[in-house]
Amino acid sequence: MVPIRELFQKDVQMGDVLLIEYPSNYPIEDLVWGEIIPEIAESSLVLIDDFFGVGDLMFRNYVRKLSPSEYKRFFKIVKKIKVVKIGPGRASYGEIINEIPVSYDTHDFLNNYYMSINKVAKTQTKPLYFISIGISEYLYFGKEKALQTLLITRSYLPIEDWASIYLINKDMLGKEAVALLEELASWVVDISGEEEFKVNLKKKI
Numbered sequence: 001m002v003p004i005r006e007l008f009q010k011d012v013q014m015g016d017v018l019l020i021e022y023p024s025n026y027p028i029e030d031l032v033w034g035e036i037i038p039e040i041a042e043s044s045l046v047l048i049d050d051f052f053g054v055g056d057l058m059f060r061n062y063v064r065k066l067s068p069s070e071y072k073r074f075f076k077i078v079k080k081i082k083v084v085k086i087g088p089g090r091a092s093y094g095e096i097i098n099e100i101p102v103s104y105d106t107h108d109f110l111n112n113y114y115m116s117i118n119k120v121a122k123t124q125t126k127p128l129y130f131i132s133i134g135i136s137e138y139l140y141f142g143k144e145k146a147l148q149t150l151l152i153t154r155s156y157l158p159i160e161d162w163a164s165i166y167l168i169n170k171d172m173l174g175k176e177a178v179a180l181l182e183e184l185a186s187w188v189v190d191i192s193g194e195e196e197f198k199v200n201l202k203k204k205i
Contacts, residue, residue: 003199004020004031004035004036004189004199005035005039007187007189008036008039008040009039011187011204012163012186012187013163014128014160014161014162014163015159015160015161015162015163015186016163016164016186016187016205017159017163017164017165017166017184017185017186017187018163018164018165018166018185018186018187018188018189019166019168019181019182019184019185019187019188019189019203020165020166020167020168020189020191021168021170021178021188021189021190021191021202022167022168022169022170022191023169023170023171023191023192023193024169024171024172025194026191026193026197027061028058028167028169029058029059029061029062030062030065031191032055032058032062032131032133032167033058033059033062033063033074034062036131036165037077037081037131038074038077040129041077041080041081042077044128044129045080045082045120045128045129046080046081046082046129046131047081047082047083047084047097047117047120047128047129047130047131047162048081048082048083048084048094048130048131048132048133049084049086049113049130049131049132049133049134049135050083050084050085050086050089050091050133050134051086051087051089051102051132051133051134051135051137051138052086052087052088052089052102052134052137052138053085053087053088053089053090053091053134054089054133054134054137055083055091055093055131055133055134056089056090056091056092056093057089058133059078059092059093060092078093078094079094079095080094081093081094081095082094082095082097082120083095083096083097084096084097084098084099084100084113084116084117085098085099085100086099086100086101086102086113086134086138087100087101087102087138088102097116097119097120098112098115098116100112100113100116102138103149104142104145104146104149105149106148106149106152106153109149109153110149110152110153110156113153113157114156114157117130117157128161128162128163129162129163129164129165130162130163130164130165131164131165131167132164132165132166132167133167135150135166135167135168136167136168136169136172136173137172138150139168139172139173139177140172140173147177147180151180151184154184166181166185168181170190182202182203185203186203186204186205187201187203187204187205188201188202188203188204189201189202190202
């Protein structure tokens with residue numbers, strides 16, 4: 001069992017890619033909004049790439065579980081988050097810094113995405129975390145073209161300036177897509193199980 005909170009406290013550094021693989025029956029909103037974001041948002045800037053509004057759906061699923069007092073504390077954290085909304089769907093949390101269309105053309109996606117992050121990354125003195133939510137859906141709909149776009153986009157971005165967190169629903173993707181993402185990653189956390197879930201460190205640098 002790997003305490004994911006400890007990875008952020010001790011191990012994950014700027015320039016790293018943390019890949020979290022989870023099954024579709026896992027309540028991923030509890031991990032994202034209940035553990036990861038509260039842990040890093042206190043002392044760091046968090047920017048969420050929200051594809052198709054998936055991050056918003058997770059957010060609303062999590063918020064419904066909170067008591068009024070818990071929500072009040074949680075909302076103070078949420079206000080600090082920056083959001084790049086990619087494609088249709090809502091983003092009812094944080095501050096939307098840009099909205100860009102979904103594209104599987106590498107040139108178009110790179111140009112739109114780079115403009116979105118440039119103003120945040122270059123002026124930020126705190127550690128910076130990028131969390132990509134809905135990337136499984138992006139890869140599922142776009143297939144090989146989406147994989148190619150993701151790979152080339154990462155190669156052009158100054159990724160040493162931030163830590164990236166990719167959340168992927170492994171039930172949605174083929175083994176080739178998962179293998180490519182694992183190859184890009186510095187750390188891979190695998191969540192498995194049915195009713196009782198196990199969190200294992202599958203890869204580390």
